Amino acid sequence: QLQLVQSGAEVKKPGASVRVSCTTSGFVFSSYYLHWVRQAPGQGLEWMGLINPSGGSTTYAENFQGRVTMTWDTSTSTLHMELRSLRSDDTAVYYCARAPDSGYELDYWGQGTLVTVSS
Protein backbone atom coordinates (compact mmCIF):
# COMPACT_ATOMS: atom_id res chain seq x y z
CA GLN A 1 0.00 0.00 0.00
CA LEU A 2 0.97 3.63 -0.36
CA GLN A 3 3.58 4.63 2.22
CA LEU A 4 6.00 7.48 2.86
CA VAL A 5 8.00 6.47 5.92
CA GLN A 6 10.46 8.97 7.32
CA SER A 7 13.58 8.51 9.40
CA GLY A 8 13.64 9.17 13.12
CA ALA A 9 14.10 12.31 15.17
CA GLU A 10 17.44 14.10 15.16
CA VAL A 11 19.21 16.42 17.58
CA LYS A 12 21.95 18.59 16.10
CA LYS A 13 24.21 21.40 17.21
CA PRO A 14 24.22 24.78 15.48
CA GLY A 15 26.39 24.74 12.39
CA ALA A 16 25.96 21.01 11.81
CA SER A 17 24.12 19.26 8.99
CA VAL A 18 21.15 16.91 9.09
CA ARG A 19 19.92 14.32 6.61
CA VAL A 20 16.30 13.24 6.68
CA SER A 21 15.11 10.27 4.64
CA CYS A 22 11.71 9.31 3.27
CA THR A 23 11.25 5.75 1.99
CA THR A 24 8.39 5.40 -0.47
CA SER A 25 6.36 2.45 -1.64
CA GLY A 26 3.05 1.61 -3.25
CA PHE A 27 3.10 4.04 -6.17
CA VAL A 28 4.86 4.65 -9.47
CA PHE A 29 7.34 7.40 -8.63
CA SER A 30 7.70 8.45 -12.28
CA SER A 31 4.21 9.97 -12.12
CA TYR A 32 4.92 12.14 -9.11
CA TYR A 33 7.09 14.93 -7.79
CA LEU A 34 8.32 14.68 -4.22
CA HIS A 35 8.35 17.66 -1.89
CA TRP A 36 9.73 18.70 1.49
CA VAL A 37 7.72 20.91 3.83
CA ARG A 38 8.64 21.96 7.34
CA GLN A 39 6.71 23.27 10.34
CA ALA A 40 8.36 25.11 13.20
CA PRO A 41 6.76 24.67 16.64
CA GLY A 42 3.38 26.41 16.73
CA GLN A 43 3.83 27.76 13.21
CA GLY A 44 2.40 27.08 9.76
CA LEU A 45 3.62 25.01 6.84
CA GLU A 46 6.71 26.18 4.95
CA TRP A 47 7.55 24.71 1.55
CA MET A 48 11.23 23.88 1.09
CA GLY A 49 11.44 22.46 -2.39
CA LEU A 50 10.81 19.53 -4.69
CA ILE A 51 12.57 16.88 -6.71
CA ASN A 52 11.47 15.13 -9.87
CA PRO A 53 12.48 11.50 -9.30
CA SER A 54 12.56 11.00 -13.06
CA GLY A 55 15.88 12.67 -13.71
CA GLY A 56 16.56 14.22 -10.34
CA SER A 57 15.90 17.85 -11.20
CA THR A 58 15.23 20.04 -8.18
CA THR A 59 13.62 23.36 -7.32
CA TYR A 60 14.32 24.98 -3.96
CA ALA A 61 12.58 27.78 -2.11
CA GLU A 62 14.67 30.94 -1.88
CA ASN A 63 14.90 30.65 1.92
CA PHE A 64 16.88 27.44 1.54
CA GLN A 65 18.93 28.04 -1.60
CA GLY A 66 22.54 27.10 -0.95
CA ARG A 67 21.76 25.24 2.28
CA VAL A 68 19.57 22.36 1.14
CA THR A 69 20.08 19.41 -1.17
CA MET A 70 17.33 16.97 -2.16
CA THR A 71 18.20 13.66 -3.77
CA TRP A 72 16.40 10.53 -4.93
CA ASP A 73 17.79 7.01 -4.70
CA THR A 74 16.03 4.94 -7.33
CA SER A 75 17.48 1.66 -6.04
CA THR A 76 15.73 2.07 -2.68
CA SER A 77 12.88 4.44 -3.69
CA THR A 78 14.10 6.77 -0.98
CA LEU A 79 14.07 10.54 -0.91
CA HIS A 80 16.76 12.36 1.05
CA MET A 81 16.95 15.94 2.26
CA GLU A 82 20.16 17.43 3.64
CA LEU A 83 20.08 20.79 5.40
CA ARG A 84 23.42 22.38 6.27
CA SER A 85 24.62 25.16 8.57
CA LEU A 86 21.80 24.50 10.99
CA ARG A 87 20.50 27.28 13.22
CA SER A 88 18.17 27.18 16.17
CA ASP A 89 15.31 28.42 13.99
CA ASP A 90 15.65 25.30 11.85
CA THR A 91 14.09 23.38 14.73
CA ALA A 92 10.95 21.97 13.13
CA VAL A 93 9.06 18.92 11.98
CA TYR A 94 10.11 18.07 8.43
CA TYR A 95 7.61 16.33 6.15
CA CYS A 96 8.02 14.65 2.79
CA ALA A 97 4.98 14.62 0.52
CA ARG A 98 4.14 13.58 -3.00
CA ALA A 99 2.23 15.45 -5.69
CA PRO A 100 1.08 14.13 -9.07
CA ASP A 101 3.00 15.51 -12.02
CA SER A 102 -0.33 16.47 -13.61
CA GLY A 103 -1.21 18.79 -10.75
CA TYR A 104 0.44 20.18 -7.67
CA GLU A 105 -1.70 19.06 -4.78
CA LEU A 106 0.33 17.39 -2.05
CA ASP A 107 -1.90 14.35 -1.86
CA TYR A 108 -0.02 12.16 0.60
CA TRP A 109 2.38 13.05 3.41
CA GLY A 110 4.99 11.26 5.45
CA GLN A 111 4.59 11.09 9.20
CA GLY A 112 7.13 13.84 9.87
CA THR A 113 10.61 13.97 11.40
CA LEU A 114 11.44 16.27 14.30
CA VAL A 115 14.80 17.99 13.95
CA THR A 116 15.97 19.85 17.04
CA VAL A 117 18.88 22.27 16.78
CA SER A 118 20.35 23.11 20.16
CA SER A 119 23.73 23.76 21.67
Add this chain to the structure above:
Amino acid sequence: SYVLTQSPPVSVAPGQTARISCGGNDIGSKSVHWHQQKPGQAPVLVVYDDSDRPSGIPERFSGSNSGNTATLTISRVEAGDEADYYCQVWDSISDHVVFGGGTKLTVL
Protein backbone atom coordinates in the same frame (compact mmCIF):
# COMPACT_ATOMS: atom_id res chain seq x y z
CA SER B 1 6.27 36.03 -4.64
CA TYR B 2 2.68 34.91 -4.46
CA VAL B 3 0.95 35.40 -1.11
CA LEU B 4 -2.06 33.58 0.33
CA THR B 5 -3.95 35.18 3.22
CA GLN B 6 -6.30 33.03 5.28
CA SER B 7 -9.19 34.09 7.48
CA PRO B 8 -8.88 34.35 11.28
CA PRO B 9 -9.71 31.46 13.62
CA VAL B 10 -13.24 30.12 13.36
CA SER B 11 -15.46 28.69 16.09
CA VAL B 12 -18.67 26.84 15.29
CA ALA B 13 -21.10 24.61 17.15
CA PRO B 14 -21.55 21.00 16.10
CA GLY B 15 -23.97 20.65 13.22
CA GLN B 16 -23.34 24.17 11.95
CA THR B 17 -21.41 25.23 8.84
CA ALA B 18 -17.82 26.49 8.91
CA ARG B 19 -16.35 28.58 6.14
CA ILE B 20 -12.63 29.27 5.82
CA SER B 21 -11.35 31.67 3.19
CA CYS B 22 -8.05 32.00 1.39
CA GLY B 23 -7.25 35.20 -0.46
CA GLY B 24 -4.76 35.78 -3.22
CA ASN B 25 -4.35 37.92 -6.30
CA ASP B 26 -6.53 36.39 -9.02
CA ILE B 27 -6.58 33.12 -7.10
CA GLY B 28 -9.56 32.13 -9.20
CA SER B 29 -7.16 31.44 -12.06
CA LYS B 30 -5.26 28.88 -9.97
CA SER B 31 -6.12 25.46 -8.59
CA VAL B 32 -6.52 25.63 -4.83
CA HIS B 33 -5.97 22.69 -2.50
CA TRP B 34 -6.89 22.39 1.17
CA HIS B 35 -5.14 20.44 3.90
CA GLN B 36 -6.41 19.50 7.36
CA GLN B 37 -3.91 19.13 10.18
CA LYS B 38 -4.87 17.82 13.59
CA PRO B 39 -2.53 18.33 16.56
CA GLY B 40 0.54 16.14 16.40
CA GLN B 41 -0.38 14.69 13.02
CA ALA B 42 0.73 15.15 9.44
CA PRO B 43 -1.51 17.17 7.14
CA VAL B 44 -4.21 15.41 5.13
CA LEU B 45 -5.52 16.62 1.78
CA VAL B 46 -9.28 17.24 2.04
CA VAL B 47 -10.02 19.21 -1.14
CA TYR B 48 -8.03 19.52 -4.35
CA ASP B 49 -8.47 21.42 -7.60
CA ASP B 50 -10.81 23.92 -5.89
CA SER B 51 -13.68 21.52 -5.19
CA ASP B 52 -12.75 17.85 -5.65
CA ARG B 53 -12.49 15.45 -2.73
CA PRO B 54 -9.93 12.67 -2.38
CA SER B 55 -11.22 9.20 -1.72
CA GLY B 56 -12.38 8.82 1.86
CA ILE B 57 -13.09 12.50 2.52
CA PRO B 58 -16.72 13.11 3.53
CA GLU B 59 -19.05 15.06 1.25
CA ARG B 60 -19.37 17.57 4.08
CA PHE B 61 -16.11 19.08 2.84
CA SER B 62 -16.50 21.27 -0.22
CA GLY B 63 -14.65 24.10 -1.89
CA SER B 64 -15.11 27.00 -4.25
CA ASN B 65 -12.80 29.47 -5.93
CA SER B 66 -13.48 32.68 -7.81
CA GLY B 67 -11.90 36.08 -8.22
CA ASN B 68 -9.53 36.76 -5.36
CA THR B 69 -10.98 34.33 -2.82
CA ALA B 70 -11.16 30.56 -2.39
CA THR B 71 -13.37 29.06 0.30
CA LEU B 72 -13.41 25.76 2.14
CA THR B 73 -16.86 24.92 3.49
CA ILE B 74 -17.43 22.25 6.12
CA SER B 75 -21.11 21.38 6.55
CA ARG B 76 -22.62 19.69 9.59
CA VAL B 77 -19.42 20.23 11.56
CA GLU B 78 -18.36 17.44 13.90
CA ALA B 79 -16.00 17.46 16.86
CA GLY B 80 -13.48 15.50 14.79
CA ASP B 81 -13.22 18.38 12.31
CA GLU B 82 -11.39 20.51 14.87
CA ALA B 83 -8.02 21.19 13.25
CA ASP B 84 -5.85 23.71 11.43
CA TYR B 85 -6.70 24.13 7.76
CA TYR B 86 -4.20 25.30 5.13
CA CYS B 87 -4.81 26.39 1.57
CA GLN B 88 -2.15 25.63 -1.02
CA VAL B 89 -1.49 26.61 -4.63
CA TRP B 90 1.22 26.18 -7.22
CA ASP B 91 2.74 29.46 -8.34
CA SER B 92 3.68 28.85 -11.96
CA ILE B 93 5.73 32.05 -12.16
CA SER B 94 8.19 31.00 -9.46
CA ASP B 95 7.60 27.23 -9.80
CA HIS B 96 6.99 27.10 -6.06
CA VAL B 97 4.34 25.66 -3.79
CA VAL B 98 2.69 28.35 -1.66
CA PHE B 99 0.77 27.78 1.58
CA GLY B 100 -1.59 30.08 3.38
CA GLY B 101 -0.85 30.82 7.02
CA GLY B 102 -3.49 28.42 8.29
CA THR B 103 -6.85 28.84 10.03
CA LYS B 104 -7.76 27.12 13.27
CA LEU B 105 -11.25 25.64 13.44
CA THR B 106 -12.61 25.14 16.94
CA VAL B 107 -15.77 23.10 17.48
CA LEU B 108 -17.64 24.46 20.49
